[in-house]
Amino acid sequence: MSEGIIPVIAAVLALAVGCGLGFLIRSYAVQDRIKKQQQRAGQLLEKAEKKASESILAAKDEALKIRNQAEKELERRRAALRREEERLQQRREKVDHRQERLEQREQVLNKHQSALDKQRNQVEQLRQERMATLERLAELSREEAKQELLEAVEEKARRDMARVIRRVEAEAKEEADTRAREIITYAIQRMASEQVAELTVSTVALPSDDMKGRIIGRGGRNIRAFEKAAGVDVVVDDTPEAVTISCFDPIRREVARRAMERLVVDGRIHPARIEKIIADNCKEVERIVRDEGERATYDAGVPGLHLEIIKLLGRLKFRTSYGQNQHAHAIESAKLAGMIAEELGANAEVARAGGLLHDIGKAVDFETEGTHARIGAEICRRYGVPEAVVHCIESHHHEVEQNSIEAVIVEVADAISGARPGARRESLELYLKRIHALEEIASSFKGVAESYAIQAGREIRIIVRPDEVDDLATIRLSKDIASKLEESMEYPGQIKVTVIREVRAEEFAK
Numbered sequence: 001m002s003e004g005i006i007p008v009i010a011a012v013l014a015l016a017v018g019c020g021l022g023f024l025i026r027s028y029a030v031q032d033r034i035k036k037q038q039q040r041a042g043q044l045l046e047k048a049e050k051k052a053s054e055s056i057l058a059a060k061d062e063a064l065k066i067r068n069q070a071e072k073e074l075e076r077r078r079a080a081l082r083r084e085e086e087r088l089q090q091r092r093e094k095v096d097h098r099q100e101r102l103e104q105r106e107q108v109l110n111k112h113q114s115a116l117d118k119q120r121n122q123v124e125q126l127r128q129e130r131m132a133t134l135e136r137l138a139e140l141s142r143e144e145a146k147q148e149l150l151e152a153v154e155e156k157a158r159r160d161m162a163r164v165i166r167r168v169e170a171e172a173k174e175e176a177d178t179r180a181r182e183i184i185t186y187a188i189q190r191m192a193s194e195q196v197a198e199l200t201v202s203t204v205a206l207p208s209d210d211m212k213g214r215i216i217g218r219g220g221r222n223i224r225a226f227e228k229a230a231g232v233d234v235v236v237d238d239t240p241e242a243v244t245i246s247c248f249d250p251i252r253r254e255v256a257r258r259a260m261e262r263l264v265v266d267g268r269i270h271p272a273r274i275e276k277i278i279a280d281n282c283k284e285v286e287r288i289v290r291d292e293g294e295r296a297t298y299d300a301g302v303p304g305l306h307l308e309i310i311k312l313l314g315r316l317k318f319r320t321s322y323g324q325n326q327h328a329h330a331i332e333s334a335k336l337a338g339m340i341a342e343e344l345g346a347n348a349e350v351a352r353a354g355g356l357l358h359d360i361g362k363a364v365d366f367e368t369e370g371t372h373a374r375i376g377a378e379i380c381r382r383y384g385v386p387e388a389v390v391h392c393i394e395s396h397h398h399e400v401e402q403n404s405i406e407a408v409i410v411e412v413a414d415a416i417s418g419a420r421p422g423a424r425r426e427s428l429e430l431y432l433k434r435i436h437a438l439e440e441i442a443s444s445f446k447g448v449a450e451s452y453a454i455q456a457g458r459e460i461r462i463i464v465r466p467d468e469v470d471d472l473a474t475i476r477l478s479k480d481i482a483s484k485l486e487e488s489m490e491y492p493g494q495i496k497v498t499v500i501r502e503v504r505a506e507e508f509a510k
Contacts, residue, residue: 162472202245202253204260212236214269215243215260225271229278230256248366250318251289255281289314292327300334300356302349306383313356315363326363329417330356337406337413346405347388354392354410357385361393373397397490415494438495441484445477459496466503474499 206212216223216236223234232247234256245260247253258281263269266277293314297305305313316326337355341348361376368375377394381387392410395402402408435453442451442462447469451462462481469477478499485495 158472162475165475202247202257203239203242204245204257204264206241206243206264209241211264212243214267215263217269221271222269222274225274226256226260226278229275230259232256234260251285251315254318255285258284289317292317296327296331296356299331300352301338302334302353302356305385309357309360309380309383309385312360312363312379316359319362321359321362324418326359330359332417333358333410333413336416337409340409340413341406344405344409346409350386350388350392350404350406351409351413353385353389354396354406355413357389358393358396358410358414371397371399373399398486434489437489438485441488442481442497445481445484447473447477457495459498461498461500463500463502466501469501471501474501 214222215226215234217225223236226232227234230247231249231252232245235244235246237244243260245253245256247256255278259274259278262277262281263274266273289311291314293310293312296313296316297303297310313327313330316330319326321329334352334355337351338348340346341351357376357380359372359376360379361370361372361374364379365372365375373394373396377390380393381390388404388406391400391402391404392407394400395407396411396414402411435457438453438457438460439451442448442460445462447464449463449465451460453460460481462477464474464477478497481499482495482497485497
């Protein structure tokens with residue numbers, strides 16, 4: 001037993017010795033590590049202290065530098081303030097000096113003003129004394145003398161104005177007449193054509209007077225059926241071998257004329273045949289109206305018109321005015337207006353359209369109240385015709401004031417086409433009425449002694465009383481009479497107004 005305990009005790013002792021040695025070794029290692037860490041901490045602390053001291057020194061240097069810069073800036077600003085104070089002081093001295101000079105000048109001006117006031121009072125007193133002396137010598141008051149002076153100046157100005165007006169009018173007329181003659185002559189020469197006045201007489205020739213009985217029919221049934229179907233009046237009178245068709249509508253009159261001619265040629269005249277022939281001719285005339293309207297737009301160079309406008313243009317084929325065919329007149333006016341517009345640099349398209357459509361109201365003027373110019377303008381406006389063209393239509397007889405050169409051109413083209421020799425005829429009764437109206441208008445003005453319409457109404461000569469109308473008044477009188485004629489009358493072309501003032505002195509030798 002004792003032998004088994006000894007190894008155990010030895011093992012225990014060995015374990016104890018090993019633990020003690022391990023503890024001592026570990027303690028030594030720990031102490032050695034602590035020392036190293038203390039040394040490292042000391043080094044780090046030394047480095048930190050060194051770096052902190054360097055940072056403090058750098059901060060001190062930077063602060064010193066900033067302080068020096070601030071002191072320099074402060075010194076600079078102080079110097080600038082001193083200079084500004086010196087400048088302000090100098091300006092203050094200048095202002096004070098100027099103020100003293102102004103005060104001195106004001107004193108001098110006050111003295112001069114006092115002297116001027118005194119002189120003004122003396123001058124006013126002298127003027128009043130002189131005016132009183134003048135009024136006493138002239139036996140006129142100031143207002144009366146002023147009125148006489150104004151009247152004299154006005155009379156002189158009027159005479160000077162009349163001379164200037166005559167000179168300017170003569171120069172303008174000479175240049176305008178020359179240029180106008182060139183343009184109008186050129187346009188007329190290009191549009192030279194024969195003119196034949198047409199008579200609106202719907203007369204149907206008969207092979208014999210026996211045909212009149214067949215036209216009338218038994219108990220008048222044929223003529224009644226014809227008048228009812230065609231809407232016209234058939235006049236069967238003593239005219240040999242002819243019957244007359246009367247109607248205010250030119251289209252219906254044309255249809256009736258064509259139907260009557262076919263019935264006369266055919267010889268079969270009875271109510272049923274009459275109605276069929278008239279219906280056939282209505283369609284034929286409608287086709288002619290359409291074709292003539294399209295031809296007018298093509299010849300005049302005015303495309304793009306509404307179909308209803310084209311039909312109305314075709315209706316003008318059967319409409320005349322003073323014997324002139326309105327269809328040909330419209331085409332001719334369009335061409336003339338286009339030529340004149342091109343010569344003057346105006347809008348030729350508007351002028352041509354205005355010339356073609358200016359009398360389109362005559363196609364329906366017997367159906368609608370109003371003048372053909374206003375009727376035509378309303379129709380064209382309804383069917384989308386441009387407003388510039390509509391204005392040419394409604395103003396070509398001055399029912400509306402003209403505000404474009406194209407409107408004036410259309411009026412001129414209308415007058416040229418209507419004034420061609422042979423283009424229009426005028427009944428004796430209308431001619432006498434127009435001549436009488438011209439003389440009445442001229443004689444209605446004060447100071448007119450006699451008036452004579454000459455050259456078929458193209459010129460009117462007025463003789464005035466010289467004791468009532470002076471030279472200046474003759475100019476005004478001619479303008480007033482011309483304006484009155486434009487407002488109150490309608491006429492083709494133009495009317496020349498000539499005012500004559502003649503002074504005669506008579507004495508007898510005894």
